[in-house]
Amino acid sequence: MNIVITGGAGFLGARLARALLARGQLALAGAPAQTIQKITLVDQIAPPADLAADPRVRAMVGDLNALLAAGPARPVVGADDALVFHLAAAVSGECEADFDLGMRSNLDTIRGLLEACRHLKTAPTLVFASSLAVFGNSPEQPLPAVITDTTLPTPQNSYGIQKFIGEQLVADYGRKGFVRGRNVRLMTVSVRPGKPNGAASSFFSGMIREPLAGIRAVCPVPPDTAVALLSPSRTITSLIRSAEASDKEWGARTAINFPALTTTVADMAKALERVAGPKVASLIDWTPDPVIAKIVLSWPARVDAERARGLGLLPDADFDAIIAEYLSET
Amino acid sequence: MNIVITGGAGFLGARLARALLARGQLALAGAPAQTIQKITLVDQIAPPADLAADPRVRAMVGDLNALLAAGPARPVVGADDALVFHLAAAVSGECEADFDLGMRSNLDTIRGLLEACRHLKTAPTLVFASSLAVFGNSPEQPLPAVITDTTLPTPQNSYGIQKFIGEQLVADYGRKGFVRGRNVRLMTVSVRPGKPNGAASSFFSGMIREPLAGIRAVCPVPPDTAVALLSPSRTITSLIRSAEASDKEWGARTAINFPALTTTVADMAKALERVAGPKVASLIDWTPDPVIAKIVLSWPARVDAERARGLGLLPDADFDAIIAEYLSET
Numbered sequence: 001m002n003i004v005i006t007g008g009a010g011f012l013g014a015r016l017a018r019a020l021l022a023r024g025q026l027a028l029a030g031a032p033a034q035t036i037q038k039i040t041l042v043d044q045i046a047p048p049a050d051l052a053a054d055p056r057v058r059a060m061v062g063d064l065n066a067l068l069a070a071g072p073a074r075p076v077v078g079a080d081d082a083l084v085f086h087l088a089a090a091v092s093g094e095c096e097a098d099f100d101l102g103m104r105s106n107l108d109t110i111r112g113l114l115e116a117c118r119h120l121k122t123a124p125t126l127v128f129a130s131s132l133a134v135f136g137n138s139p140e141q142p143l144p145a146v147i148t149d150t151t152l153p154t155p156q157n158s159y160g161i162q163k164f165i166g167e168q169l170v171a172d173y174g175r176k177g178f179v180r181g182r183n184v185r186l187m188t189v190s191v192r193p194g195k196p197n198g199a200a201s202s203f204f205s206g207m208i209r210e211p212l213a214g215i216r217a218v219c220p221v222p223p224d225t226a227v228a229l230l231s232p233s234r235t236i237t238s239l240i241r242s243a244e245a246s247d248k249e250w251g252a253r254t255a256i257n258f259p260a261l262t263t264t265v266a267d268m269a270k271a272l273e274r275v276a277g278p279k280v281a282s283l284i285d286w287t288p289d290p291v292i293a294k295i296v297l298s299w300p301a302r303v304d305a306e307r308a309r310g311l312g313l314l315p316d317a318d319f320d321a322i323i324a325e326y327l328s329e330t
Numbered sequence: 331m332n333i334v335i336t337g338g339a340g341f342l343g344a345r346l347a348r349a350l351l352a353r354g355q356l357a358l359a360g361a362p363a364q365t366i367q368k369i370t371l372v373d374q375i376a377p378p379a380d381l382a383a384d385p386r387v388r389a390m391v392g393d394l395n396a397l398l399a400a401g402p403a404r405p406v407v408g409a410d411d412a413l414v415f416h417l418a419a420a421v422s423g424e425c426e427a428d429f430d431l432g433m434r435s436n437l438d439t440i441r442g443l444l445e446a447c448r449h450l451k452t453a454p455t456l457v458f459a460s461s462l463a464v465f466g467n468s469p470e471q472p473l474p475a476v477i478t479d480t481t482l483p484t485p486q487n488s489y490g491i492q493k494f495i496g497e498q499l500v501a502d503y504g505r506k507g508f509v510r511g512r513n514v515r516l517m518t519v520s521v522r523p524g525k526p527n528g529a530a531s532s533f534f535s536g537m538i539r540e541p542l543a544g545i546r547a548v549c550p551v552p553p554d555t556a557v558a559l560l561s562p563s564r565t566i567t568s569l570i571r572s573a574e575a576s577d578k579e580w581g582a583r584t585a586i587n588f589p590a591l592t593t594t595v596a597d598m599a600k601a602l603e604r605v606a607g608p609k610v611a612s613l614i615d616w617t618p619d620p621v622i623a624k625i626v627l628s629w630p631a632r633v634d635a636e637r638a639r640g641l642g643l644l645p646d647a648d649f650d651a652i653i654a655e656y657l658s659e660t
Binding site: 049099138140141151152153154155156158161164165167168171172175176250252253254 | 411429445470471480481482483485486488491494495497501502505506569579582583584
């Protein structure tokens with residue numbers, strides 16, 4: 001079995017590739033397990049060295065829209081690719097600052113990718129990474145206290161709108177039989193290693209990661225700000241399970257919410273103090289940033305992930321466990 | 331005030347233009363009423379003679395995407411256009427038969443139109459005609475018994491998906507201040523004059539209109555099929571009211587459902603018999619068509635149009651009144 005991962009050189013994409021390579025096989029959509037023979041990592045940057053060194057890994061480096069425009073001569077997805085994880089995206093903060101970037105990176109890409117899949121006539125499975133950001137609170141339309149899989153998304157930022165449009169396209173290309181679509185909504189992934197990025201949610205990792213490295217970090221939202229988190233490991237498990245679920249297990253073509261631990265940034269800081277001591281926790285600067293706060297405070301924090309639960313996907317037990325996982329891996 | 335109507339030579343567009351010209355003025359989004367000086371009818375066909383003869387009417391004939399591609403040199407929407415009604419669309423049956431046609435006619439058009447509006451930097455008001463077809467019943471995700479303004483749309487045809495994506499784009503361009511967006515969902519409009527078209531819902535007019543003209547007509551769905559109808563006159567009133575509502579009256583950027591009378595095709599036939607006699611009603615052939623039935627039976631029939639009611643918009647009293655209106659106009 002051949003697999004394509006867009007955004008495959010990024011943190012989640014590379015971690016997903018490592019998990020798939022370690023397993024060595026995959027039971028796609030309820031079919032018998034097959035050996036994974038090739039994973040194509042499509043990204044603007046080259047994959048990490050460990051992945052590049054694996055003989056099963058192929059790298060495709062470039063702008064996704066440009067790569068898709070090359071067409072069948074140099075296909076991003078070929079007839080021998082049974083599964084595509086579409087993780088590539090411009091992140092929330094970037095899309096709010098640069099509207100055209102978001103439309104290109106988050107809307108044109110999924111449409112182009114779906115068209116590429118459609119023209120193969122092989123109906124590959126496409127796992128589309130949507131986001132909790134499709135849900136947005138507003139004075140005119142307050143969010144319910146708990147988000148379910150059937151809550152009406154009312155995105156309050158362009159990233160969320162573009163992701164929600166992607167879900168619709170995946171649903172219809174799926175209904176038409178052009179792909180087997182799997183719409184999944186990622187929660188805020190924390191703790192991410194590496195550097196801050198342009199996501200409004202970036203600080204949910206930075207406020208833990210930087211202090212653990214002895215570096216000051218900003219928490220730009222009030223201490224009582226609640227958030228729906230999922231650890232990197234459970235996010236990857238959930239992505240793979242979504243590809244493995246049979247059509248019957250999967251059910252409706254609308255998106256499923258991944259499970260999430262509800263906590264607050266104050267409680268995240270307390271967990272950091274419990275795990276690493278007060279000196280480390282004191283490296284968090286509580287400095288409000290209205291631009292980031294406006295985006296983040298519009299997102300929901302309580303999610304009843306019923307369909308994910310039905311697939312056996314559960315949230316992390318507590319944030320202490322998430323920090324412990326991060327420490328064990330760095 | 332200058333107004334643009336895409337699909338302006340079609341039945342609804344022409345009727346809307348006539349209603350606006352007869353009023354002579356419009357109070358846009360709660361502002362003081364202004365005299366309507368120019369209405370541009372954009373369509374693939376030339377407008378009806380009565381409209382073409384009005385000195386306030388300008389016709390712009392061509393494919394909407396092609397017209398939009400011409401850019402500012404020959405703008406579809408200019409800086410002096412305060413209001414756009416976007417009614418142009420490929421209809422449901424066409425989109426299901428020709429996927430690319432639907433994507434071009436219903437997705438590329440609204441995106442192109444929004445981009446044209448954005449680049450004006452005048453934030454015109456855009457009333458986007460979405461549709462009840464955003465709601466679709468499926469075994470995996472049954473519709474609730476009554477649709478509300480916050481019911482999650484789960485479209486079961488490409489037309490509905492494309493309209494729902496359009497709603498998202500209008501909402502975000504509105505949130506960004508590029509336009510003042512007004513997403514409205516039209517119900518099945520009946521009784522339409524003229525000829526059958528490619529809409530799966532076309533027979534809801536044909537099964538009344540044709541018998542009244544002494545011609546046999548097919549009802550392709552079972553007699554107990556329920557439907558959410560709104561007369562042409564109330565549809566036009568609702569479109570104009572949507573442009574006139576202030577931002578505060580309007581509320582959330584998500585779509586409002588227009589009001590609807592719930593009836594069944596059997597009761598429509600009985601109303602026809604009451605109004606025009608058994609001989610006319612006997613001209614209906616009850617011949618199932620699985621392709622049409624599959625689309626139409628996925629649509630909801632009961633709508634609680636709360637936001638529309640708040641704007642003073644109500645459904646027709648009964649189908650007899652709708653037939654009477656049709657007869658009075660032909």
